[in-house]
Amino acid sequence: MNAYIGLLRPAVLAVLALVLNAAPAGADSIRNQEWMLSALGITAAHEITQGAGITIALIDTGVRADHIDLQGNVLPGVDISTGVPEGDGLTDVDGHGTAMAALIVGHGHGPGNAEGILGIAPASKIVSVRNGQHRPAYLAAAIDWAVGSGAKVISISEGQGVIDAGIVTSIARAVAADVVVVASVGNRPASKRVEFPAALPGVLAVGGTDRQGNHADVSVTGVGVLLAAPAVDIVSAYKDGGYIAGDGTSASAAIVAGAVALMRSRFPTMRAADVVRRLEATAIDKGPKGKDDRYGYGLVNIRAALASKASSAPTSTYEPSPSSSKVPSVHGANGSGGAKRNIGARGMGLLPIALGISVVLVLLGAGLTARIRR
Numbered sequence: 001m002n003a004y005i006g007l008l009r010p011a012v013l014a015v016l017a018l019v020l021n022a023a024p025a026g027a028d029s030i031r032n033q034e035w036m037l038s039a040l041g042i043t044a045a046h047e048i049t050q051g052a053g054i055t056i057a058l059i060d061t062g063v064r065a066d067h068i069d070l071q072g073n074v075l076p077g078v079d080i081s082t083g084v085p086e087g088d089g090l091t092d093v094d095g096h097g098t099a100m101a102a103l104i105v106g107h108g109h110g111p112g113n114a115e116g117i118l119g120i121a122p123a124s125k126i127v128s129v130r131n132g133q134h135r136p137a138y139l140a141a142a143i144d145w146a147v148g149s150g151a152k153v154i155s156i157s158e159g160q161g162v163i164d165a166g167i168v169t170s171i172a173r174a175v176a177a178d179v180v181v182v183a184s185v186g187n188r189p190a191s192k193r194v195e196f197p198a199a200l201p202g203v204l205a206v207g208g209t210d211r212q213g214n215h216a217d218v219s220v221t222g223v224g225v226l227l228a229a230p231a232v233d234i235v236s237a238y239k240d241g242g243y244i245a246g247d248g249t250s251a252s253a254a255i256v257a258g259a260v261a262l263m264r265s266r267f268p269t270m271r272a273a274d275v276v277r278r279l280e281a282t283a284i285d286k287g288p289k290g291k292d293d294r295y296g297y298g299l300v301n302i303r304a305a306l307a308s309k310a311s312s313a314p315t316s317t318y319e320p321s322p323s324s325s326k327v328p329s330v331h332g333a334n335g336s337g338g339a340k341r342n343i344g345a346r347g348m349g350l351l352p353i354a355l356g357i358s359v360v361l362v363l364l365g366a367g368l369t370a371r372i373r374r
Contacts, residue, residue, distance in 0.1 A: 030116050030243055036230040041303040048306045051121030051261040056153040057146030060097030062130035064239045065090050069116040073105040074126045080142045081132035089128035095239040100157050101126045102237035103254040117237050120258025140166035147174050152264045155257035156183040157250035159195025167197050175202040180260045180272045184253035186220040194224035204276050208252040215294040218247050226296040229255040259302045266306050279305050
């Protein structure tokens with residue numbers, strides 16, 4: 001079972017002391033750092049739909065529903081952390097769940113909601129299913145609860161190295177209920193192959209790409225990969241009311257879950273299997289021709305999938321963001337910090353800090369990173 005472990009060398013701690021004293025960037029810089037929005041053509045996609053009427057069950061560490069970029073878009077759910085359904089799932093002591101929720105349904109804030117995190121499906125709703133212990137039996141129970149809640153999409157950014165009969169059964173029930181289950185494939189170096197439940201039939205398994213739309217080193221490979229989505233330098237909301245940034249396939253799965261929500265809003269009568277097929281058919285082919293172990297059927301092409309006629313959709317809409325070796329500058333809307341961390345197959349490690357440009361240079365010069373794996 002995966003667990004969060006922060007690996008910080010003394011040199012990193014010295015750098016963090018400088019980071020804490022750095023001047024935060026302006027609030028509008030958060031939106032500017034969401035490079036995935038322009039790369040995936042989200043503005044054009046939102047002219048078609050923003051996901052109204054769709055509920056996504058997020059199985060994760062819980063969600064801070066009162067984050068300024070999430071207010072009104074997170075519904076009470078359940079806490080499965082003890083193995084017995086209880087509570088509302090709106091406690092997030094880790095931060096990972098809040099980050100994933102914002103990538104899916106974040107609506108931003110400020111005049112015209114032009115500041116903060118904008119998610120892929122900002123008119124959709126998240127129902128939080130907290131699975132804090134990450135035990136296979138608990139994940140199976142979380143999936144069953146999510147199906148029973150009426151959610152049309154389930155987003156899972158966690159994985160198991162071994163197959164579990166309970167998870168297999170719960171996934172089968174989700175598929176039978178016409179629910180699209182999206183899961184991250186896992187992160188290198190901790191993961192060596194596509195993890196479960198992503199590796200199971202009926203699950204939309206998502207790998208990661210970098211700013212150029214190429215395979216991200218952090219993403220595992222394997223025949224189970226079906227689609228790819230951004231996984232590098234991903235900025236999102238944090239449980240303290242601020243923001244974090246990091247790498248990993250957790251973000252990739254959340255992004256594709258948002259894409260599925262847009263599809264289910266745009267085509268309300270389309271069956272789950274056909275939603276997945278359309279996303280696969282309209283994906284931008286990368287690597288070897290056809291499906292491959294890195295990209296699956298290709299990089300998710302949201303605009304093409306939402307087109308009224310798939311055959312008339314553009315063959316490529318990906319707009320690469322200039323490659324960047326610097327850590328994004330992030331800050332909290334309430335003056336609280338951000339973080340740079342590895343977003344694992346369930347992990348955006350916790351390092352709440354405010355990053356300034358001068359500190360970014362120090363970090364780069366030292367070649368340091370905090371790696372956290374879930």
